[in-house]
Amino acid sequence: MTLMSVVLLFILFVLAFLYFFGLNPQDVTFFYYPGESITHNVAVMIAGCIILGLFLGYLFHLVTVINHMVRHWKRDRAERRSREVAAIYREGVNRLLSGDMKRARSLLNKALDRDPAAIETLIALANLHLQEDxxxxxxxxxxxxxxxxxxxxxxxxKLCAAYEESGRREEAVQTYQAILSLEENNRKALRGLRELRVSAGQWRDAIDLQKRVLKLSGEGKRLEEEQRTLMVLRYEVARLSLEQGEIDAAKREFKEIIKQAPDFLPAHVSLGDAYRAERRPDDAVRVWQAGYGALGRGVFLSRLEDLYMAAEDPAGLLAFYRDALQERSDDMMLRFFCGKFCLRLEMIDEALEHLGMVESAGVDSPQLQLLLAEAHRRRHRTEEALNAYKKALGINVRLRFGYVCDVCGEDAIEWQSRCPSCGTWGSFSIAGRQSLRNAQPLEIRAIHHGEREAWRQE
Structure with a gap:
């Protein structure tokens, strides 16, 4: 509003005041408190009220403007501080991703000092501490x-992961349960809690959680993986039942698992164990022989050997091996165990025949060489026995014992600058280096004349 406008309005207000003052010359009394009043001309009273109203309105407007200015200043200050903290936080995260832990720690702590309630800063700093163990x-x-x-x-x-890393499994369980109280069907929390139950051997609790996970799984590969996990947990519950003497329940579950997954090895083995626990060796033999026929795994042959030897019936197992080899003469696993069993029975020639056929098929394992060495030794073939022992121990004519990674235990025939397994440089050492380094020579103490006399008297 310009100055001329203000002057014009003032003149109009004065003219209006004089006009009403002339029309209303009488006075009026206004009581503003009991017994207290003022008496003035009507026009003066009206003009005073108008002026008072304008003043109060302007005062209210002034207060509003000042309040708005203060709020705007505070907001700008908070936004500027927030931008500064965000910039420090981003730089700290960048340093963390670059591996500059010292600088990252300094920046993130600085950001946290400026905004102690910043969740993302707390999480980033926690990640740094986890990386630093x-x-x-x-x-x-x-x-x-x-x-x-x-x-x-x-x-x-993140808290669950930190608890698990520090070995505080009970707190991790409670935190996963807190997540499930917020989201009952959170699959990640269900799986995490399931893994904790599995690691603690709480198979029944784990199987209840897995059933909930399975209900939430979609179609495709993920569903198949979860069904497989449920089957494994069912097996563990059945195995626990077997250990607790609940043989019938364990057998039912093992049979059901074999029906659903014929290639699941542990169920076949444990079903035979259940029959053996019931003192039904014939059924155990039937299960293990069928298991080997279907899966071809050596554990069945080991179980059969233990059972037949415990029953003092080596002829029964020998007959099984001979009959099976007539049908499956190219089965080197079967021939290897047959040769091992013949060696145990002092049937040296037959053992050498079977083991030699395994070796001629290209098999070169320490176990095979040890069996061949023992067979040759019992036939007093010293040279052949020594050669087989050297092959078993990995010793060549120059007596190279090989190298072992000090970090992960990877074996190597020749020294390597970097371990191909764990990627550590300079970690390969001669096998047995630690025992050689830590060994101390026997201390030879001088024997005094008095001690020698005492020993002579004894």
Missing amino acids: EAPEAIALLSKARTIEPKSLEVLF
């Missing part, structure tokens, strides 16, 4: 984040 510090930070946002799934899952 400082699980207690990470748990403290994540617990603080949880108090700020108790329903944040990201915080809760």
